[in-house]
Structure formats: structure tokens, C-alpha cells
Amino acid sequence: MEDITITSEISRISRVSFKPPKFWKTEPETWFYRIKAQLRASGITTDATKFDYTITSLNHDVLIEAIDIIRKPPGINKYDTLKHRLMKRFAISQINKICTLIGRIPYGDQIPSQLLHKMQILNEDNISENVLKTLWLEQLPQNIRAVIVTRHEDIETLAKLADRIPETNEILKIQTLHKQVSPSNEIQQQISQLTEQVKKLTERPNKSNT
Known part of the structure; x- marks a missing residue:
């Protein structure tokens, strides 16, 4: 009780x-x-x-x-x-949902998997996964699409891969920038060494005159 x-x-x-x-x-x-x-x-x-x-x-x-x-x-x-x-x-009608899919969802600042999720919600199994994949790929930025368009994994796996591409590209940019900066540092060191050598050479006559 x-x-x-x-x-x-x-x-x-x-x-x-x-x-x-x-x-x-x-x-x-x-x-x-x-x-x-x-x-x-x-x-x-x-x-x-x-x-x-x-x-x-x-x-x-x-x-x-x-x-x-x-x-x-x-x-x-x-x-x-x-x-x-x-x-x-x-609620959006099924016809309107498909029209939205075909007419493209603004990519904005979302990541690829978020775009895919929105498209899957609109789709509700009205079109096949292959067609959905094609529509999704068309809306991705060119640098991301170029990496995954020839791959054959399922769409969920591709979305996870696509999410990581901007991060990977950023790492590559940093590495490239580092490579570009490194030679400049080496040149600067060589200039410093040459400057020091010139300084020593110009000092020798003064020492001999004393």
C-alpha cells in the first residue's frame, strides 16, 4: 500500500x-x-x-x-x-520534401553527415539510397566531393569520411606552410653566418695595425 x-x-x-x-x-x-x-x-x-x-x-x-x-x-x-x-x-507534403531534396538544401556551415541526415529525414524512403547518395554528393563542396566520389562504401561510412576531410585538409595546409617556412629559416641562418664571417674579415686589418 x-x-x-x-x-x-x-x-x-x-x-x-x-x-x-x-x-x-x-x-x-x-x-x-x-x-x-x-x-x-x-x-x-x-x-x-x-x-x-x-x-x-x-x-x-x-x-x-x-x-x-x-x-x-x-x-x-x-x-x-x-x-x-x-x-x-x-508538415511538409511528400511531394514538397522530394522537391526540396532535388532543389538542394543550403549547405551552409553544416558538416556532410548533418546534410545527409536532413536529406534522409526529407526522403523517408521515397527514393533509393543510390539516388539519395547522388543528390548528397552533388551538394557537397568540390574539395570533399572529389575525395569520396569514386569510393564504394555505404552512404553512412562516406558521410563519416567526408566529415574528416576538412580537418585533414587543414593539417595538410599546416604541413605545407611549415615546409614553405623552413627554407626561409635556413636562408636566414646562412645570411647570419655570412654576416658574421664578413664582420670577422673586416676586423682583421684593424687588429694588424695595432
């Missing part, structure tokens, strides 16, 4: 402390995965409570997209009805 009481109290505290994250308009599906896990961890299972928590996470511009459901929620499946509306309003 005591264990049940403790469990109930922990569940009550979890519900009180639960604060859903603000709705992600650009990633609604990911947001619902997250809130589902948080609801489950907090022991929140009733439809009405899940519905209310979802509403509290919506900003004004999102609320107006489902205001009819919020004003007059259905008798059952309130949460799923609201979820379906938000997904319909903000």
Missing part, C-alpha cells in the same frame, strides 16, 4: 512539473515525438489532459490554425484531432 502511495505521489509531481516545449512549426512531427515521450514519462495518459498540454505549447499564430477545434473540441480523441490538424497545417 505504501509503495502504491509513493508511486502515485511521484506521478502527481511529474504531472505538476511537466512543461511542454513550444510547438516547432518547422518540425511538427519531431515535436510530437518529443511531447509523446514527455507525456509518457510524466504518466499523463488521459485524452483531455494531453489535449490541454498541447494547447499550452502553441503560440498565437499556431492557435489560430486550430481555433475551431480548441473552441469546440470533439467528445473523444481530442488530442489526436488536434495533432492531425497541426500536422496537416505545418
Whole structure:
């Protein structure tokens, strides 16, 4: 009996402390995965409570997209009805996802594996891995693409390799710079030695005159 009481109290505290994250308009599906896990961890299972928590996470511009459901929620499946509306309003259609893939995702300052991950999310197995690999390679910087384009590893392995290429190139640049600087140091040493020799030669006559 005591264990049940403790469990109930922990569940009550979890519900009180639960604060859903603000709705992600650009990633609604990911947001619902997250809130589902948080609801489950907090022991929140009733439809009405899940519905209310979802509403509290919506900003004004999102609320107006489902205001009819919020004003007059259905008798059952309130949460799923609201979820379906938000997904319909903000989720990218499959056609748009493929168009985004083909139309190129801005590379920016991300690393190759991050670009691949975004493309895989958009793809959702709509196109084959070979086609996805081709689209991914086309969007990589030329110096990275040139290194891996002829390799035959799977796409995940290639992405890990591609991530390391900029670092490797930086090391090579430093090594090259070091090689370029080294001869200059040697020349400087030779100049110093010659200067010292000239100094000694110019001092000899003075010593002989004394």
C-alpha cells in the first residue's frame, strides 16, 4: 500500500512539473515525438489532459490554425484531432520534401553527415539510397566531393569520411606552410653566418695595425 502511495505521489509531481516545449512549426512531427515521450514519462495518459498540454505549447499564430477545434473540441480523441490538424497545417507534403531534396538544401556551415541526415529525414524512403547518395554528393563542396566520389562504401561510412576531410585538409595546409617556412629559416641562418664571417674579415686589418 505504501509503495502504491509513493508511486502515485511521484506521478502527481511529474504531472505538476511537466512543461511542454513550444510547438516547432518547422518540425511538427519531431515535436510530437518529443511531447509523446514527455507525456509518457510524466504518466499523463488521459485524452483531455494531453489535449490541454498541447494547447499550452502553441503560440498565437499556431492557435489560430486550430481555433475551431480548441473552441469546440470533439467528445473523444481530442488530442489526436488536434495533432492531425497541426500536422496537416505545418508538415511538409511528400511531394514538397522530394522537391526540396532535388532543389538542394543550403549547405551552409553544416558538416556532410548533418546534410545527409536532413536529406534522409526529407526522403523517408521515397527514393533509393543510390539516388539519395547522388543528390548528397552533388551538394557537397568540390574539395570533399572529389575525395569520396569514386569510393564504394555505404552512404553512412562516406558521410563519416567526408566529415574528416576538412580537418585533414587543414593539417595538410599546416604541413605545407611549415615546409614553405623552413627554407626561409635556413636562408636566414646562412645570411647570419655570412654576416658574421664578413664582420670577422673586416676586423682583421684593424687588429694588424695595432
